Amino acid sequence: MAEWMPIEIEAPDLGRYAAGNTGVPYVMTFRAHAPGPHVVLNALMHGNELCGAVALDRLLRDNVVPARGTLTFVFCNVEAYRSFDPAEPNASRYVDEDMNRVWDRATLDGKRHSIELMRARVLRSVFDAADILLDLHSMQFGDTPLILAGMVEKSVALARRIGTPEVIVRDRGHAAGPRLRDYGAFADPASPKTALLVECGQHWEKRAADLATATCYRLLAACGAIDLPPAAAYGLGQYPPQRVIDVTEAVTVTSDDFRFAVPYRGLEVISKAGTEIARDGGRAVVTPYDDCVLVMPSMRLARGQTAVRLGRYTG
Ligand SMILES: [Zn+2]
Structure with missing residues (x-):
């Protein structure tokens, strides 16, 4: 039943990031001398969502480092990603369980075991240290990219500062468990820590990888981590005005x-x-x-x- 879309994206080889530079595998952190926010860019929460991996690999190869603050790159569920098979592209979403349904303290502190929980527990301190988190995802159908802002106004405000994608969705998440974007302080209106989840397009379309890359650059520029992004290279500023959907x-x-x-x-x-x-x-x-x-x-x-x-x- 091969009814999925053609695979236009080549899954990048992430071997060069395996050691990381912080002691955590597949996590790279760069610090500027000038003060600024700690921005965390997260790819591969779902192993078959290639756009984030392509985007982070591009930024890392472009040697993007912060002019202000701290910038961390995370390749999240690499175990699942490693099993990516273009002949069975939906199979590698996760190994044991959906990694974007485990982000509450009780689950992370608990005794339950899975490949995803093991990795989430390792990455928890990385996400705890973020002032701003961008979690890059893609969708089964991708006609229009979405930015999922949760229920907090600070996330909608950040989405508007980034300016893309064009549809901002305010939503409560899933009955099956909390997403990283709703984890801890990110969902607390009283905390300045802010998270966004971006659904960049269909899982395997090139357009999704381009939008993921552009969104990373626009976020970094919007929060002052970098100066002007390389607009010409990524077609920035060509997106329609944003609309909000309240779920x-x-x-x-x-x-x-x-x-x-x-x-x-x-x-x-x-x-x-x-x-x-x-x-x-x-x-x-x-x-x-x-x-x-x-x-x-x-x-x-x-x-x-x-x-x-x-x-x-x-x-
Ligand atoms: Zn996803």
């Missing part, structure tokens, strides 16, 4: 038989409240209000997973 609810799969009414790709606007968009074990899933936007419909329709998020354009 009101996530539809979580509750049965072993969840089916969408039609194969949605995301950002469809369903005009009438009460329109059936899916069946979950025979139960109709309907839109709760007029002009309901479908955000990131999933093909992973297992019980407990997020099938789709529902929201509306607010700005």
Whole structure:
């Protein structure tokens, strides 16, 4: 059932980063003399989402170091990434469990064991040290890139300062467990620490890697870590104005038989409240209000997973 998109991105060889420069494998930190924020750029939370790895590899090869503050590059779930196989490109999302559902203190402090938890526990202090975190992801369908800002206004404000991607999504995350972008101080309105998750496009399209690279540069410039980014090289400034979607609810799969009414790709606007968009074990899933936007419909329709998020354009 090879219904996935063509693979336009070559998975970069990350061997040169294996030792890192901080004692943590696949983590590189560079410090400026001038004070400034600690920015952490994170790639490969999901092993099959290549755009972040390409972007960080490009920045590292471009010798990007901060003019102010500290800049850390993280290749996150390298175990999963290593198993990437272009013939089976969805298989390498994770080894044991979704690494972006383990980011709460109880889980990290707990006794449960998995490849992903082991790595998360090693990386925890890296993320704890971040003032600004950019977590680079990609999607099953990627017509329009999204920036997931969580529920905190500081993240929306940072997304606007970066200026891309064009759609900012305010959402609560997943029933299956907290994301890194919602971990600890990042989700605390009283803390200045700010995180964004960017869905740069479809997993294997070249455009996603270009957007990931541009977003890294724009973030670094926006927070003063670097001076002007190399605009010409990455087509910066060519993106449409941003819009905000407020997600009101996530539809979580509750049965072993969840089916969408039609194969949605995301950002469809369903005009009438009460329109059936899916069946979950025979139960109709309907839109709760007029002009309901479908955000990131999933093909992973297992019980407990997020099938789709529902929201509306607010700005
Ligand atoms: Zn992801």
